[in-house]
Amino acid sequence: MKRVALIGCGGIGNYHLGHLLQFDDVKVAGACDLIAERAEGVAAKTGGQAFTDFRRMYDTVKPDMVFVCVPPTQHGEIELESVKRGIPMFIEKPIALDLELAQEIDEAITKAGLITAVGFQCRYSNIVEPTLQFTRDNQIVFVECARIGGVPAVEWWRVKSQSGGQLVEQTIHQLDMIRYAAGEPKSVYSMTTRGFVKGWENYDTDDLTVTAITFESGALGSVSSGCYAASGAAFDSKITFSTPDSRLDHYIIDRVNIYGAKPPEAKSGLVVQGDGTMASSSDGQVTIKDDGRAGITCDRTFVEAVISGDGSKIRSPYHDALKSLAFGLAANESMDTKKVVDVVQFA
Numbered sequence: 174m175k176r177v178a179l180i181g182c183g184g185i186g187n188y189h190l191g192h193l194l195q196f197d198d199v200k201v202a203g204a205c206d207l208i209a210e211r212a213e214g215v216a217a218k219t220g221g222q223a224f225t226d227f228r229r230m231y232d233t234v235k236p237d238m239v240f241v242c243v244p245p246t247q248h249g250e251i252e253l254e255s256v257k258r259g260i261p262m263f264i265e266k267p268i269a270l271d272l273e274l275a276q277e278i279d280e281a282i283t284k285a286g287l288i289t290a291v292g293f294q295c296r297y298s299n300i301v302e303p304t305l306q307f308t309r310d311n312q313i314v315f316v317e318c319a320r321i322g323g324v325p326a327v328e329w330w331r332v333k334s335q336s337g338g339q340l341v342e343q344t345i346h347q348l349d350m351i352r353y354a355a356g357e358p359k360s361v362y363s364m365t366t367r368g369f370v371k372g373w374e375n376y377d378t379d380d381l382t383v384t385a386i387t388f389e390s391g392a393l394g395s396v397s398s399g400c401y402a403a404s405g406a407a408f409d410s411k412i413t414f415s416t417p418d419s420r421l422d423h424y425i426i427d428r429v430n431i432y433g434a435k436p437p438e439a440k441s442g443l444v445v446q447g448d449g450t451m452a453s454s455s456d457g458q459v460t461i462k463d464d465g466r467a468g469i470t471c472d473r474t475f476v477e478a479v480i481s482g483d484g485s486k487i488r489s490p491y492h493d494a495l496k497s498l499a500f501g502l503a504a505n506e507s508m509d510t511k512k513v514v515d516v517v518q519f520a
């Protein structure tokens with residue numbers, strides 16, 4: 174039985190806990206949160222111990238792995254101390270708001286050879302394989318993405334210096350998926366606007382950002398990220414990968430629609446089962462639905478990697494997530510400088 178520690182017992186910490194409680198080869202032995210009642214709430218569900226200081230938790234519980242589920246500004250000490258102690262980490266995105274700090278952590282992780290995973294759970298959805306096959310088989314000319322939603326009720330989220338803004342805090346899932354499927358971005362140019370969102374105290378972030386992207390492949394892209402929507406009717410979330418004669422719309426953790434391309438087949442090695450998750454309409458459009466297992470698969474993949482010592486099935490190790498952070502932070506820099514910014518590249 175492996176001992177898991179949880180740091181940060183808020184929204185996403187409890188989401189992961191829901192998965193960990195379903196695994197019979199791990200025990201959540203320690204829970205840590207600056208708010209004692211939150212840590213105690215988790216401990217009550219797991220039979221583990223509650224802490225407000227992660228170092229004390231490490232000393233007492235001696236975990237085999239840790240889930241780091243703290244807000245974006247709280248990264249740094251936790252990761253560096255975990256590396257020192259050789260504790261494999263599952264870290265929530267965004268991994269930091271400061272690229273130099275993330276690089277320092279990345280170098281320490283690489284030197285220690287530590288298993289890590291970052292919470293880009295969308296990569297584990299069953300709709301990702303068809304998307305990867307489409308972008309492998311077709312030359313992508315244009316990537317068009319929109320994520321339009323509302324303002325989350327978490328207080329730190331509304332202050333850009335604490336969240337990184339919506340593009341880096343939320344839409345980084347889309348940036349990550351774009352990189353995963355269409356390759357690395359080279360440069361970005363972003364515009365931003367405010368003044369549309371009303372009624373939130375201490376709101377100090379962009380209502381909408383629009384980012385133009387050049388890719389190493391020569392393709393172009395655009396990402397629109399807005400939190401101005403006051404009603405679900407205004408919500409949108411879609412990434413379109415476009416080629417001269419076909420198109421794929423990827424709706425993260427929901428479905429993909431493929432237009433004009435041969436649908437993926439089971440014999441091509443794809444996990445598209447005959448269980449109703451794939452349907453074809455009369456106009457040649459193919460829809461493949463998400464099976465709802467991305468989140469638990471993401472967590473299970475990390476746990477199994479730690480147990481086996483083989484991290485090769487992890488789809489988003491820290492070093493890869495660093496590139497998604499660099500993408501988002503380049504866009505933020507462009508918003509500030511009003512100039513085209515080259516995305517920092519990592520091998």
Ligand SMILES: NC(=O)c1ccc[n+]([C@@H]2O[C@H](COP(=O)([O-])OP(=O)(O)OC[C@H]3O[C@@H](n4cnc5c(N)ncnc54)[C@H](O)[C@@H]3O)[C@@H](O)[C@H]2O)c1
Binds near residue numbers: 180181243265292343
């Ligand atoms: N992968 C996903 O789909 C997904 C979804 C939601 C949130 N997230 C990410 O998870 C992170 C946390 O988001 P949330 O919604 O759970 O926030 P939250 O505010 O609900 O929870 C964060 C918790 O961390 C605690 N905390 C802060 N600093 C700490 C520290 N130094 N030591 C211990 N505890 C500390 C806070 O008291 C709080 O309880 C964010 O980076 C967010 O982007 C990821």
